[in-house]
Amino acid sequence: MLGRLGEKALEGDVAHAYELSGPRSIGKRTVAIRFAQTLLCTSEPLGAGGCGHCLACRKIDHYTHPDVRLVTRLVDVERETDRKFIAIEQIREMQQDLALRPLEGRWRVVIIDDAAELSEHAEVALLKTLEEPPPHAVLLLLTPTPSQLLETVRSRLVPLPLRLVPTTEIAEGLGRRFGAEARAFAPAAAGRPGVAFALAADDATSKARRALETEFYHLVASRMTDRFAWAVDLAESERDAQKRSKMLEARFAEWAELVRDAAVASSGAERALRPTRARESAALARSVSARDLVDLALSLERWRRDVTETTVNARMLLELLVLRVPYAAGVAEAA
Ligand SMILES: [Zn+2]
Structure with missing residues (x-):
């Protein structure tokens, strides 16, 4: 370019x-x-x-x-x-x-x-x-x-x-930046790479968000041995300390909202932050007390601050997390 x-x-x-x-x-x-x-x-x-x-x-x-x-x-x-x-x-x-x-x-x-x-x-x-x-x-x-x-x-x-840039050239640029699937956004841009990149970035953001949501509901529905395996895998998946903190921060922020929605759902309120996950929130609210959900949401929020402000031991924190996350088998089916 x-x-x-x-x-x-x-x-x-x-x-x-x-x-x-x-x-x-x-x-x-x-x-x-x-x-x-x-x-x-x-x-x-x-x-x-x-x-x-x-x-x-x-x-x-x-x-x-x-x-x-x-x-x-x-x-x-x-x-x-x-x-x-x-x-x-x-x-x-x-x-x-x-x-x-x-x-x-x-x-x-x-x-x-x-x-x-x-x-x-x-x-x-x-x-x-x-x-x-x-x-x-x-x-x-x-x-x-x-x-x-x-x-x-x-x-x-x-x-x-x-x-105006030829569509094939835009597609190549998208592919390099966002992966092969993003090439599909090239024709809609009609020669303007800025449009194509905005579309692809939005799509990448919402895909990443959906993946984190699903990860949480699977965690909720997993037994302890699987949870600990997940914690170790995740902690060791990233060597760079800064990127590892970012990875944790993203999860804690997303998950605090999901848990908050479930807590609100259990009290009958209807202002969900994630309306697309209403079924999972309701399922979680049926299995876990509102009080535990509120506690967990607050813990997630605190851990999110900890990882942004201090150096934390990722594995230790994730192991604490899996102990705190309530078990609710039905939620993964809803997800
Ligand atoms: Zn440079």
């Missing part, structure tokens, strides 16, 4: 300002992020688009890298006047930041999305930076409507028009 831009950046051929244009959802933001990762990735050897795994790449993905700033309109800004626009204050703040040397990498990257939403004053203020950019500055102006930018601004940007 980054193509020649990425290759050139690796060779040190980096301009101070680019104009990324193209229809909505074509992937302008993704290209901007990948470009920032190309510039700031800390893995060796460097590759176009960055490695996606190092701390720098991950921070950029989450918009927490101190050398990458996203400037976008604040729709909730109080004052009516600048509501629909990127305000001049936002550009001034960006400029103060941009004048400083990078904190972690060689560059400071500013992504302005959508550049056509700059207020008139903001755009004029931005011109100053484009005329005399700090040596470490890279600005990426994203917009579906580049013709709305001032000619004086546009003349200082390297144009990078993004075009």
Whole structure:
């Protein structure tokens, strides 16, 4: 997706300002992020688009890298006047930041999305930076409507028009990122990779959630020996401590909601967080007292906090968990 831009950046051929244009959802933001990762990735050897795994790449993905700033309109800004626009204050703040040397990498990257939403004053203020950019500055102006930018601004940007992408190419990208099944989302995107990736990501999220739900109901319906085997397998399935914590956190968060639903169901209330699991919640509520369910929900919530805030022994925690989870054979049938 980054193509020649990425290759050139690796060779040190980096301009101070680019104009990324193209229809909505074509992937302008993704290209901007990948470009920032190309510039700031800390893995060796460097590759176009960055490695996606190092701390720098991950921070950029989450918009927490101190050398990458996203400037976008604040729709909730109080004052009516600048509501629909990127305000001049936002550009001034960006400029103060941009004048400083990078904190972690060689560059400071500013992504302005959508550049056509700059207020008139903001755009004029931005011109100053484009005329005399700090040596470490890279600005990426994203917009579906580049013709709305001032000619004086546009003349200082390297144009990078993004075009509709062939479906086969989108399918390949989806396959690499989400696995072969996700290729099916390519045709619906009609040439816009951004649409396809959003669809595939939503699908991946809901599949992962369903899998965790099913895992819990199976656990509830399992005997102790199977439960302990499950705890050991899970604890040993991930060597990386951080990923292991994430894995536990995801389960505790999901399961606290399932148990909460069962507790609420047993008291006759009907506001389920997971309406699709109403049958399982009812089955669980029939076998376990509301009080035990509440206790378990609270424990799950506490363990979730523990794994995010401290280093825990995963196996020990999972073994405690299987002792606490009530036994209810009927629930797995409902699941
Ligand atoms: Zn990286």
